[in-house]
Structure formats: C-alpha cells, structure tokens
Amino acid sequence: MSPLWMVRRIGFYVLVTVVLGFFAVPMLWLASAPFDTEPGLGLRWPDWTLANVARTFEHPYALSSLLNSLLLCGIATVVTTVFAALAAYALSRVRIPGRDLLLYLLLLLSSVVTGTAAMVPIFVMMLQLGLINSQFGTALVIAGGMLPAAIFILKDFVDAVPRSYEESARVFGASPRQVLGHVVLPVARPGVATIFVWAFVNAWGNFLLPFLLLRDVGQQPAAVLLRTLYDEGGSANLTVIPVFSLLYSIPVVVLYLFVNKRYGFRFHGGIKS
C-alpha cells in the first residue's frame, strides 16, 4: 500500500466518478423538473408537486400523441419483426439463386440509404401517393428502413438453430408451417425478442420521418409533438414538457430494464466485429 498506489487508486475512482457524472447529470432534469412547481430549463432541487402531471393530462394532444406513438411504433415493429423473421428463415435454410448477392446488397443498402440521405424522395413519393398524414404509410416507411438490418441480425440467430431439429420434426410428419411455428421460432425466440425490442426502440425515438410525413398535429406521435410544444409561440411550454418527456421515455426505459435482466446488453451476432 505505497503512497503512489493510493494516489493512483484515488485518481482512478475520481475518473470513474467524473465519467459517471458526465452521463448521469443531464438525466437528473428528467427526475426533478416534472415534479417541480416552477419547472425550468435548468436543474434545481424541486419544490415537489404533482400538479404538472394533471396539467399534462389536460393538454389537448399530449395523451393522443402517446397513443399515436404506440400505434405507429406497434405497426412498424410488428411488420419489421414478422417480415424479417420470414425472410431470415427462408434465406438461412434455402439456397435461393442469387442469395449471397442479395444479402450483400441488403447490408450495403441498410448502411448507405439512411432517412437523412433519402428524405427528399421519400417526402415527394408520399406526397404524390397522398400518404402525407397517414400513420400507416409512415409506419411502413419506418419498417422499410429497419428491415435490412433486422433480416441480417435475425439470420444469424436462425443460422445457429441446428438443422437436425427440423429434420426430425419432418420425419415425424410436420408440415413446413408447423416446423417454423413449433420448432424454429421457439428456439430462435431470443433473436426475435431482440429484433422486436430493437425495432421498437428505434421506431419510438424516430423523429425525422414522422416529422416529414405527419404534418397534422392530431396524427403526430410524441416525438414530433414534444418538439412543437417548444415552438408554440416561440417559448417552451415548461409545465407540460418535463412530464411529457418522462411519460414518453418510460416505454424505452422499461424495455431497457427488461432486456438487461433477461438477456443482458451485449452483442448478439448481427454486427460482427
């Protein structure tokens, strides 16, 4: 226990504390401002109250935009998960002609064509199809963007399911649908759950596409409404914003806790190093 060792030990913990502070301090606002009598854009020990919560519930669009988020996200997530599962299974098990090229192109596409790079044609296309302000249309656009990566991550999981399981199920006379439903999906469930959560978190936080495609405030999800709460009359509606931010964050925090407990946050295939 030399003095040098002590100094290094203390330095080490100071460093860890500083990093912890860097990540944690911005989040304190989310814990204090919603329950403060005079919430502001700043951090202070709150003068506790629940009045802001009541005010938020009275806001004409707050709750409906959270429901819009659930609808938009629900459609995008289910479409992504189901379509990706079907495609990943087929691509993993059957040698479709040109499969490797297709996989290569999918991976390339998913990284090259991003929402920001393709925002103009997506906007123009939806405008000409009359799908501006369509939540279903917007959900499909979001799903289309997530599908290549989802197929990729899921294919890794399905590749890891031993083929002998399916072969023995076939020997006992199971139809392909039964093999998929009773053998492959249960075994690949962690993968499907991962994709489901990944797609949900992505769609839930997506701002650009709903912002471009849903111009009517009654159709907008929470991501867009939260932004317009700020723009209304130039100054922020600080009674509603903190509580609304908190409500809007709860689903991803719950999912984070769920994933962390169930699977732990680490790399499951997909992004191979």
Next chain:
Amino acid sequence: MDGSGLGVRRAVGFVAPALVLIGVFLVFPALWTLYIGITNYQLTGPAAANPRVVGLDNVVNAVRDPLFTNSVWLTALFVLFSAVIGQNALGFGLAWLLRTVRPWLRRTVEAFVLLSWILPGTVVAYLWFAVLSRDTGTLGLLLGQPETAWLVQYPMTSLIIFNVWRGTAFSMLLYTSALAAVPPSQLETARLVGASGWQTVRDVVFPHIRGHVLTNTLLISLWTANDFTPFLLTAGGPNHRSEVLPVLIYRQALEGGQLGYASAMSILLLLGNLVIALVYLRLLRRRA
C-alpha cells in the same frame, strides 16, 4: 433438398414481403434521389409542376455554394471529433476501466451510458437544453458562468460533446466484447513483467482488437454523418454555424423548397456513405 422442407418457391414467398417494402421505401427512393438531383424540381411554383433536367448543374452549384462547403466542413469536424476520437476513446476507456471495478459500480455506469443511447432524441434534446441553457443551465452553474449561452456561443463544440454523450454506448459495448476475447494469460504476463497500463493496451490489447477498432470507427462515422439530432438542438444555427449536412439538406428541401438542389446534396451524402460502407463490407468479408 433443404432440411426444413420449405422449397424454393415457398422460400421466395417468405422473402417477398420484406423485399417489397425494402424496394419501395429504400431502393426506389435511393434511385429517385439520383433523378431528382439532376432536375430543378421545387416544392412549389412552376418548377414543381414541370421540373426540367439540368444535368450536373446542381452538383456544380453545390460544390461552389459556401453554405454547402461550410456544411461539409462542419460534418467532417462533427464526425472526426465526436465519433472517430470522442466516442471511440471514451468507449474504449470505459470498457477498459470498468473491467476491474466492483460489479455494482460497473452496472451503474453502464446503465447510464446505455440510457443516454436509447432515450428518444427529442427528450435528449431537452435534457441538453437544461444543461446548456443560459442563466439556469447546469453547466453554467457548475462552471460559475451563468451568462454563457453555450449553444449560441459554441454551437459545434456543444454538438460534439453532446454526440459523445449520446453515442458512446455502442463503442463501449463493442469494446467490452472485444476485450473479453483477449487471452487472459497474455494480460497476466504483461502484469508480471511490470508493463504499465498504457504499455499493456498498446502491445498486448491493441493487436487483438485492431479489427474491432476499424469496424467501430467506420460504423459510428457513418451514423454520425447521417445523424439528424443536431437539428433538434440548434437547427443549424446560429447563422449556419452548426449546419451539418443532414440539417442543410432538410432546410434546403423542406424550408427552402429546393427539392432538386437538396437531392444533389443528398447524392453527395449517399456517395460518402457508399465509400464507408464498401470499406466496411470488405473488412467483414476478409475476416469471414
């Protein structure tokens, strides 16, 4: 015959729905960008009804446009300092430091880093307004400089620090799993011969994770270059001083109505993405 008994015909049927969505919402827009980019297409006015093909004029004009060159420069700074240097170094540092601390402390730090990654962008923007705002902002209070409006006076520096906060989690996760693959015996040997922490990282750890470093750098650069979150914090202002490429494209297209011109800029962004993605895929293939 495949063991699943699926058959090629049904397999194609399984892949088709996904391919249709990808085709309509990714491939087609990408190709259409190329076309719109060579026209004078506008959101309103005569050029909205009858756009004219102007060839490469848009691209030439963009390259000569000070707003565009400014924005490419800012995007390069943003990617270099926040992703290549910031997220990479902090992500590795966290993965390395947290190996040895007590489990509860490691879990706590990791939880906050991961939360900063998965919280919705619009919420995160407010969290940072609270940190950076004038008068009552947390940073001003901590530094004893309450009059500083950080986002106005130092917009790019603020965005860079913000993006390090926002994106470090991915690098941390990737490097944590990479470090787990370094043979413990080699680390032990380094410790026995009295190598310092830095020497161990340089001579023992780095040779093992070189591939991970490259992969990570490429991916986070790609994401950072295409990140739209700066719009939520500064919307490109003040006076274009934080107008990274995605924000410039949005403002030119939707606020300025110059769809053709904005598409020409998108083409240049797509080209940048393509270069990074091809390098990344080459790396993946070589290792596979």
